[in-house]
Amino acid sequence: MIQLGKAHSPCDDTDIFYTFDRTPSDNNQHCIIFGKSGSGKTTLMKRMICGFVENGIGCIVIDSKQDYKQLTGEHFQHIRIGGEEGFMPCHEINLDTIISFAECLDTGFTPSQKQMLRSRCSQLNHEHFNSVEGFIDACLDNLKSVKHGEIRDVLENIKADPISHGKRLEWKDLLQNGKVTIFDVDYDQFITDATLKPIVNSMLMSFLNYKISVPDDNNCVLMIDEARNYDIGTGSAISKILTQLRSKHVACFLASQFMSYENGAKVPNVISQCDTKIIFNTTDSKFINNLLQLNQENKKAVNDELASLHTGEALICNYEGTTIASARDYLSHIIRVSLSNFSADDYPELFGTTL
Numbered sequence: 233m234i235q236l237g238k239a240h241s242p243c244d245d246t247d248i249f250y251t252f253d254r255t256p257s258d259n260n261q262h263c264i265i266f267g268k269s270g271s272g273k274t275t276l277m278k279r280m281i282c283g284f285v286e287n288g289i290g291c292i293v294i295d296s297k298q299d300y301k302q303l304t305g306e307h308f309q310h311i312r313i314g315g316e317e318g319f320m321p322c323h324e325i326n327l328d329t330i331i332s333f334a335e336c337l338d339t340g341f342t343p344s345q346k347q348m349l350r351s352r353c354s355q356l357n358h359e360h361f362n363s364v365e366g367f368i369d370a371c372l373d374n375l376k377s378v379k380h381g382e383i384r385d386v387l388e389n390i391k392a393d394p395i396s397h398g399k400r401l402e403w404k405d406l407l408q409n410g411k412v413t414i415f416d417v418d419y420d421q422f423i424t425d426a427t428l429k430p431i432v433n434s435m436l437m438s439f440l441n442y443k444i445s446v447p448d449d450n451n452c453v454l455m456i457d458e459a460r461n462y463d464i465g466t467g468s469a470i471s472k473i474l475t476q477l478r479s480k481h482v483a484c485f486l487a488s489q490f491m492s493y494e495n496g497a498k499v500p501n502v503i504s505q506c507d508t509k510i511i512f513n514t515t516d517s518k519f520i521n522n523l524l525q526l527n528q529e530n531k532k533a534v535n536d537e538l539a540s541l542h543t544g545e546a547l548i549c550n551y552e553g554t555t556i557a558s559a560r561d562y563l564s565h566i567i568r569v570s571l572s573n574f575s576a577d578d579y580p581e582l583f584g585t586t587l
């Protein structure tokens with residue numbers, strides 16, 4: 233159990249906890265954290281991460297804003313994506329990885345080259361390859377009889393670049409109980425909004441495949457801050473993780489400032505999997521109406537309540553009903569909470585005491 237803060241209403245001053253139940257149907261499992269910039273999402277995530285460590289739960293964090301840098305020490309491991317060393321974790325080695333690497337190197341493949349790659353190389357079983365180099369060699373072999381050389385040049389270019397020599401992600405080591413692995417995304421010439429999506433998608437796909445392949449039933453948490461930066465639609469790794477890893481005791485926390493406009497139609501799938509919603513002050517009423525399935529009658533009251541929230545205050549909701557009759561009915565299922573602030577000093581056993 234992790235203490236999140238104190239309730240204002242409807243149960244004044246009661247401690248509010250996040251509990252990680254082991255039953256797959258547990259309605260606390262996946263969680264969406266939504267709110268405008270500076271409302272307190274990252275602060276809450278940091279607090280939860282420390283709570284997970286204290287509870288011996290393994291945690292994977294994706295940080296595209298260097299917000300989790302202060303979490304250091306024996307419980308925390310940082311893996312950099314991009315940056316000066318150009319470090320690129322080598323994840324699921326398959327055609328999609330190769331295609332995303334080509335995009336990172338600005339060459340990319342034309343649509344017809346992609347089609348050619350898929351028709352010639354999709355039968356290559358990625359499980360047989362331990363390195364990007366080996367996989368590319370096998371592709372080149374399959375493309376021997378192809379007339380146009382450009383497709384081979386692109387593949388050779390990827391093979392020669394440090395981008396393809398990253399370390400393979402060993403999820404078994406990264407997912408240890410009570411340990412947190414933080415992927416720090418360092419935007420550079422390779423890592424841009426466009427290339428980060430396929431890289432993280434592929435990384436998460438390998439996480440998904442790893443969790444599915446092992447009988448291991450340890451609780452673990454995946455925390456994705458700034459979730460709008462990644463693919464979340466049907467078919468994406470995030471969407472598959474949400475649907476397929478419930479029974480594997482994986483809880484996914486998605487935090488975001490916006491969703492409705494950029495991701496439009498992609499959102500419903502994510503919403504339907506996140507039974508717990510923690511909503512800070514927001515002006516994105518379009519998304520909120522969708523997220524909470526508000527009707528004409530309760531829209532205004534809920535949005536007014538949201539607009540009145542101060543920094544660090546949120547509405548927490550895990551209402552399971554299908555129809556909500558009135559605003560009063562709705563609000564009685566939502567708890568207004570004052571969330572605790574985060575300070576490393578609150579966790580002397582994790583970070584050591586500071587003088």
Ligand SMILES: Nc1ncnc2c1ncn2[C@@H]1O[C@H](COP(=O)(O)OP(=O)(O)OP(=O)(O)O)[C@@H](O)[C@H]1O
Pocket residue numbers: 267268269270271272273274275276489543544545570571572573574
């Ligand atoms: N529970 C809290 N109690 C008191 N102050 C808080 C609380 N949560 C956040 N704050 C203050 O608000 C600041 C911004 O919080 P935070 O970085 O968590 O916002 P955010 O929602 O993640 O914003 P962004 O969308 O820009 O990343 C913090 O540095 C802290 O000073």
Ligand SMILES: [Mg+2]
Pocket residue numbers: 273274275299457
């Ligand atoms: Mg933040």
